[in-house]
Amino acid sequence: MDYLYTQAANGAVIGVIYALIAAGVTIIFSILKIVNFAHGDLYMVGGYCAYYIIRLLGLPPLPALLASMASVFALGIVLERLLLTPLYSERTERKDEYGLIVTFGLAFLLRNLALILFGPFPLKPPSFWSGLHRFGNIIITNDRIFAGAAGLVLLAVLLYFMNRTIWGQALDAVSQSRDAAAIVGINPRRFNTLAFGVGAALAAGAGALIAPIFSLAPDMGVSSNIQAYVIVILGGMGSVLGSIIGGIALGETEGLFTAYFPDPTRALAYTNAFGVLVLMVVLIFRPTGLFGRRHLRME
Amino acid sequence: MRGLHVYVLLAAAVPLLAYAHLLNSYWMHVAIIAMFYGILTASWSLLAGYVGLFSLGHMAFASVGGYTSALLVNWYGVPIPLGMAAGVALCCAVGGLIGWVCLRMTGPYLAIFTLGFSEIVRITFSTEDQVTAGMAGLHTAPLFLTGSRLPYFYTAFGLLVFSLAVMGAVVHSRWGLFFRAVREDEQAAAASGVAVARFRILAFAIASGFAGLAGGFYAHYIGILTPSLGSLDLMAVVVVMTVIGGMERIPTAVGGAFGVEVLQEFLRAYGQWRLVLFGVILLLTMRFARNGLLTPVWLQFVRLGEVRGARPAPRSVGQEGSRI
Numbered sequence: 001m002d003y004l005y006t007q008a009a010n011g012a013v014i015g016v017i018y019a020l021i022a023a024g025v026t027i028i029f030s031i032l033k034i035v036n037f038a039h040g041d042l043y044m045v046g047g048y049c050a051y052y053i054i055r056l057l058g059l060p061p062l063p064a065l066l067a068s069m070a071s072v073f074a075l076g077i078v079l080e081r082l083l084l085t086p087l088y089s090e091r092t093e094r095k096d097e098y099g100l101i102v103t104f105g106l107a108f109l110l111r112n113l114a115l116i117l118f119g120p121f122p123l124k125p126p127s128f129w130s131g132l133h134r135f136g137n138i139i140i141t142n143d144r145i146f147a148g149a150a151g152l153v154l155l156a157v158l159l160y161f162m163n164r165t166i167w168g169q170a171l172d173a174v175s176q177s178r179d180a181a182a183i184v185g186i187n188p189r190r191f192n193t194l195a196f197g198v199g200a201a202l203a204a205g206a207g208a209l210i211a212p213i214f215s216l217a218p219d220m221g222v223s224s225n226i227q228a229y230v231i232v233i234l235g236g237m238g239s240v241l242g243s244i245i246g247g248i249a250l251g252e253t254e255g256l257f258t259a260y261f262p263d264p265t266r267a268l269a270y271t272n273a274f275g276v277l278v279l280m281v282v283l284i285f286r287p288t289g290l291f292g293r294r295h296l297r298m299e
Numbered sequence: 300m301r302g303l304h305v306y307v308l309l310a311a312a313v314p315l316l317a318y319a320h321l322l323n324s325y326w327m328h329v330a331i332i333a334m335f336y337g338i339l340t341a342s343w344s345l346l347a348g349y350v351g352l353f354s355l356g357h358m359a360f361a362s363v364g365g366y367t368s369a370l371l372v373n374w375y376g377v378p379i380p381l382g383m384a385a386g387v388a389l390c391c392a393v394g395g396l397i398g399w400v401c402l403r404m405t406g407p408y409l410a411i412f413t414l415g416f417s418e419i420v421r422i423t424f425s426t427e428d429q430v431t432a433g434m435a436g437l438h439t440a441p442l443f444l445t446g447s448r449l450p451y452f453y454t455a456f457g458l459l460v461f462s463l464a465v466m467g468a469v470v471h472s473r474w475g476l477f478f479r480a481v482r483e484d485e486q487a488a489a490a491s492g493v494a495v496a497r498f499r500i501l502a503f504a505i506a507s508g509f510a511g512l513a514g515g516f517y518a519h520y521i522g523i524l525t526p527s528l529g530s531l532d533l534m535a536v537v538v539v540m541t542v543i544g545g546m547e548r549i550p551t552a553v554g555g556a557f558g559v560e561v562l563q564e565f566l567r568a569y570g571q572w573r574l575v576l577f578g579v580i581l582l583l584t585m586r587f588a589r590n591g592l593l594t595p596v597w598l599q600f601v602r603l604g605e606v607r608g609a610r611p612a613p614r615s616v617g618q619e620g621s622r623i
Contacts, residue, residue, distance in 0.1 A: 034407070035407035035410070035411065037410075082586075083582060083586060086586065094351070096405075096406035096407055097351065097353060097406065098585065098589070099407075100353055100406065100407055100410055101353075101538065101542055101581075101585055102582060102585050102586075104355075104410075104535065104538060105535075105538070105539070105542075105578055105581040105582050105585065106578075106582065107535075108532075108535040108538075108539065108574070108577075108578045108581070109575060109578030109579060109581075109582065111532075112571060112574040112575045112578060113575050113578075115571055116570075116571045116572065116575065222531055226414065226415065226418055229411045229414075229415075233411070266426050269422055269425070269426040270422070270426065272418070272422060273418070273419050273422045273423065276415040276418050276419050276422075277415075277419065279411070279412075279415050280412055280415045280416065280419075283401070283404060283408060283411065283412045283415075284400055284401075
């Protein structure tokens with residue numbers, strides 16, 4: 001029973017991290033109308049960024065987290081300016097195909113670049129908060145508590161930004177109608193850039209928070225990419241709140257699935273497959289996701 | 300003279316085949332692997348370039364084809380060609396099924412769905428290690444008992460020519476026209492009487508069958524099969540090759556496979572940087588030459604047979620469809 005509670009607590013923490021990644025995918029999707037296949041790799045870059053900021057600049061972990069988010073935000077802006085501008089041109093044909101191949105290629109590029117620059121061996125940055133806590137018989141490491149709490153704070157800031165600030169409102173306006181937003185004086189191009197940057201920064205935050213718990217590896221983005229799609233499809237493309245709920249639900253489900261799966265040697269491998277299976281079933285019966293907002297369908 | 304380019308290619312193939320034994324073992328291996336990728340890129344371009352179905356599960360089909368054949372041969376002692384045929388048949392069936400299941404999905408949703416499919420296949424193959432030997436690798440029966448690579452070279456060449464002939468015939472026929480119509484606008488195609496559902500399923504079945512064929516050959520050539528044959532990294536390599544060459548025509552896709560594979564061997568000294576370079580070339584191609592780097596060359600080549608100074612034929616849709 002205690003094992004179950006421990007798994008549930010771990011699942012909640014992982015769920016918060018998933019929610020951060022998925023929220024980024026959703027924001028990019030709702031503004032740029034593309035699925036970012038390189039999102040998991042931006043998450044990986046964020047983790048390594050935090051690692052090297054701590055190791056080379058000697059910043060304490062918390063400022064390193066923010067610095068890593070800021071630098072990946074800048075990277076996101078550069079990538080968007082360099083690669084994604086044809087998406088807004090009238091002359092580009094089959095924009096979804098363009099977005100797909102470009103982000104898929106970017107993922108391939110980032111993953112192989114990381115393999116060269118950071119090496120294939122797992123790296124682990126120092127803990128944010130070492131030691132562990134014991135609640136009754138449930139043991140949870142402080143790093144997980146910190147990651148969960150910091151992730152929740154980031155999500156709260158994101159929700160505040162999206163719902164209560166004028167920039168967030170403008171993003172929502174662009175996601176609903178590019179033309180109408182332009183008429184009221186919002187420059188959609190600027191918000192495309194902002195959306196990609198914010199999405200990238202969220203992924204980086206998730207990567208920096210997860211780094212002390214699991215280690216960093218150049219291919220860590222592959223599975224989290226798929227998990228982000230599971231969440232985004234479940235929670236609805238374009239809904240930030242939906243992806244937060246979906247993220248925590250997926251983290252919980254995976255934790256408990258691992259605990260309940262009859263064959264422990266295979267439980268971990270099939271946990272990922274289980275999420276993917278859910279994704280495929282949902283896509284078959286509701287090709288736009290469970291709670292997708294109607295105006296955010298792909299055209 | 301129409302179709303001159305086909306005869307030129309055939310004529311070029313004759314000395315290549317006659318003098319193949321002069322290649323050393325290493326470059327012969329490179330050529331065989333290039334032809335293996337050639338089948339994969341050709342079939343993927345049929346799916347993604349012609350019909351617009353951006354599937355990320357293509358390598359999963361290759362690994363399904365490979366494992367099916369290898370396991371049938373290992374367990375039941377089935378002759379290898381029969382095992383490969385069984386792999387192809389299974390891939391056609393599963394591919395058709397996947398095509399049917401995702402009829403309603405477009406663009407990125409289809410990509411996510413097929414990505415999910417390929418992950419499940421990969422995870423299952425690597426976890427059920429009593430059956431597939433998992434990441435340790437499954438030992439497969441070799442297609443030929445000789446130490447020489449020459450028979451493999453001829454087999455790969457035969458399979459590539461067979462695949463190109465079949466797929467070329469398909470895209471030259473009315474079906475090719477329907478495929479392109481589905482890609483441009485499904486609703487308009489349906490309104491003009493194209494059975495969109497049937498052609499989407501058909502395209503998936505054909506392309507998956509050829510992926511299975513390539514996988515089956517690879518399994519019995521390399522001698523050891525691991526689940527990483529179906530990994531996303533190899534899928535990315537196929538995408539890179541196809542897009543760099545030009546995904547809208549089968550010959551340019553095959554050219555992309557040859558070019559990238561040969562370049563990869565020439566730049567062997569640069570190790571991992573090659574993949575980064577290919578990633579950069581892919582992004583540049585998409586950004587500035589979306590039709591692919593080989594497409595202009597190929598179009599020039601195809602025009603060889605046209606009479607110089609003659610009035611250019613009207614560019615109707617039928618004309619476009621008849622050129623691969």
